[in-house]
Amino acid sequence: MDMAKVDSTRALVNHWRIFRIIGVHPPGKRTVWGRHYTAYSMVWNVTFHICIWLSFSVNLLQSNSLETFCESLCVAMPHTLYMLKLINVGRMRGELIRSHRVLRHLDRRLGCADERRIIVAGIEQAEFIFRTILRGIVCTVTVGIVYMAVASEPTLMYPTWIPWNWRDSSSSYLSTAMLHTTAIMANATAVLNLCTYPGTYLILVSAHTKALALRVSKLGYGPPLPAVRMQAILVGYIHDHQIILRLFKSLERSLSMTCFLQFFCTACAQCTICYFLLFGNVGIMRFMNMLFLLVALTTETLLLCYTAELLCKEGESLLTAVYSCNWLSQSVHFRRLLLLMLARCQNPLILVAGVIVPISMKTFMVVIKGAYTMLTLLNEIRKSSLE
Structure with missing residues (x-):
């Protein structure tokens, strides 16, 4: 990438291309696709989201044991969540798109090669995470296809209700398996995007916060400048910080x-x-199929917590940068402005989910502990049912 022309939104291009394909990001009305996009979106979402959701949900309601209930719930609940996330993207699309203009404005505020390198590193990190999650999802789907291929009896990738008898003949099973796999x-395409786009936005905001911290830390250490000029530079940095805070609040509203x-x-x-893997009677390929699903679901939340914590860390670095600039040799008015920025930097950049839950690695550990507690409870229910 050309260091003189850094574009943060480059990391978001693939996300919004996929959003367009899956029906939540309409193109311009002047194009043929744009004029018929509403119909396209309805067909796509009814076929690939609502129908499969009904299939998972009916299968869950038909569960006749704790093991089958657990197996059905672990696919029905995440799919319901992904549908809600997709609706949320459609609802907040305008605000997310407006954030691109803010990111480009912050790109134009970059002052030196070191700051540009920070942004480029953030873009590369976001793209690396996207590629890694893509490979993981491809592996998960591949394991599911292999599981269907080697199964001793007709089976589908995940427990699903099908409104016709698809086990009677090879042709019926093959057509059903192809429809289900498609x-x-x-x-999986939607899941890839919904898992990674929050992390990409958070990484970009983190990178711009880090670049601002570098600018602030250099204040007063260069060639001597008039007091008015130094104050004007600091006011510009304060405005940059306010823009980052507004961008942060916008993302919080979109993701909370x-x-x-x-x-x-x-x-x-x-x-x-x-519970299903520990206490259910499953073969090796079925075990691997569900294990890959477990890793995929856990990685999604881990990625969200990691990128949110990264942003919080860069916010703390900005606070340190305010202290480390050469404010001792500056004017009184400069110091007052610096105190204003210092007061605003003391509010940590902690994303909050649902008003009360901070998104951090500590919360991720709480989630794992909560899962273990529920697993213990299910095990007690299993033991009592056996007695």
Whole structure:
């Protein structure tokens, strides 16, 4: 990437291309696709989201044992969450798109090669995470296909209710398996995007916060400048910080409620999958299929908590940078402005889910502990039913 022309939104291009494909980001009305996009979106979402959701949900309601209930719940609940996330993206799309203009404005505020390198590193980190999650999802779907191929009896990738008898003949099973697998692959595309786009935005905001911290830490150490000029530079940095804070609040509004539901969903999925793997009678390929699903669901929440914690850390670095600039040799008015920035920097950049739950690695550990507690409870229920 050309260091002289850094574009943060480059890391978001793939996300919004996929959002367009899955029906939540309409193109311009002047194009043929744009004029018919509403119909396209309805067909895509009814076929690949609502139908498969009904299939998972009916299968869950038909569960006749704790083991089958756990196996069904661990796919029905995450899919419900992904549908809610998709609705949320459609609802907040305008605000997310407006944040791109803010990111480009912050790109233009970069002052030196070191700051540009920080942003480029953030873009590369976001793209690396996207590619890694893509490979993980491809592996998960591949394991599911292998599981269907080697199964001793007709089976589908995940427990699903099908409204026709698809086990009677090879042709019926083959057509059903192909339809089911196609729907799962379409959902996997949406899952890839819904898992990674929050982390990409958070990484970009973190990178710009880090670049601002570098600018602030250099204040007063260069060639001597008039007091008025130094004050003007600091005012510009204060404005940059205000822009970052507004961008942070915008992301919090966009992600808050779905992140709260994600924590609950992850704990339930971890609990039910572990119960099914530990106490269910499963073969090696079925075991691997559910194990990969467990890793995928856990990684999604881990990524969210990691990137949110990264942003919080860079906010603390900005506070340190305010202290480390050469404020001793500056004017009284400069110091007053610096105190104003210092007061604002003391509010930590902690994303909050559902108003009360901070998104951090500590919360991720709480989710895992909650899953273990629920697993213990399910085990006690299993023991009491055997007695």
